[in-house]
Amino acid sequence: MAKEVLDTGALISWPIIRLNGCYVIPSQKMELCKIYPEKEIEIESARLIWIDPDKRSLKIATDLAIETGDMAGLSEIDLGILALSINLKSTLVTDDYRLQNLAEKAGLEWKTVSTKGIKEIWKWELRCVACKKMYPQPEKPNQKKSDWGECEDCGSKLKLKKIR
Numbered sequence: 044m045a046k047e048v049l050d051t052g053a054l055i056s057w058p059i060i061r062l063n064g065c066y067v068i069p070s071q072k073m074e075l076c077k078i079y080p081e082k083e084i085e086i087e088s089a090r091l092i093w094i095d096p097d098k099r100s101l102k103i104a105t106d107l108a109i110e111t112g113d114m115a116g117l118s119e120i121d122l123g124i125l126a127l128s129i130n131l132k133s134t135l136v137t138d139d140y141r142l143q144n145l146a147e148k149a150g151l152e153w154k155t156v157s158t159k160g161i162k163e164i165w166k167w168e169l170r171c172v173a174c175k176k177m178y179p180q181p182e183k184p185n186q187k188k189s190d191w192g193e194c195e196d197c198g199s200k201l202k203l204k205k206i207r
């Protein structure tokens with residue numbers, strides 16, 4: 044099985060059996076005991092591997108977060124688990140979009156805590172189907188679903204397209 048680094052969300056919501064063999068950083072235990080003291084015994088009994096990332100990985104994670112502009116929105120634990128994933132070349136388990144984005148940038152596998160969430164980050168662009176003119180992104184979901192209006196140049200329909 045692939046190595047997995049868990050964020051605190053996964054630590055809280057996954058069943059013990061699922062936690063066995065997963066990686067976490069020691070400061071998550073402190074965070075967890077503060078927020079969910081009743082979880083402590085359960086977490087203690089799981090066969091988790093508690094380690095800190097090495098300095099090199101922490102530096103890579105830090106540089107990356109500065110480069111993407113995500114640093115301001117990260118906690119020290121977020122940065123730590125990202126660095127540990129880089130360190131171990133493991134899958135990062137998180138529902139945090141910033142962390143998912145950073146994992147993606149670092150070339151790491153990642154997955155959501157719940158099995159339901161989306162697996163990939165999609166980007167969208169609004170384009171005319173005929174002349175391909177690009178339009179600014181809609182800021183809100185469209186009331187009429189797929190009706191994004193018409194192209195001001197050629198009058199054809201506009202379509203929202205997924206890009207990777």
Ligand SMILES: [Zn+2]
Pocket residue numbers: 171172173174175176194195196197198199
């Ligand atoms: Zn057009």
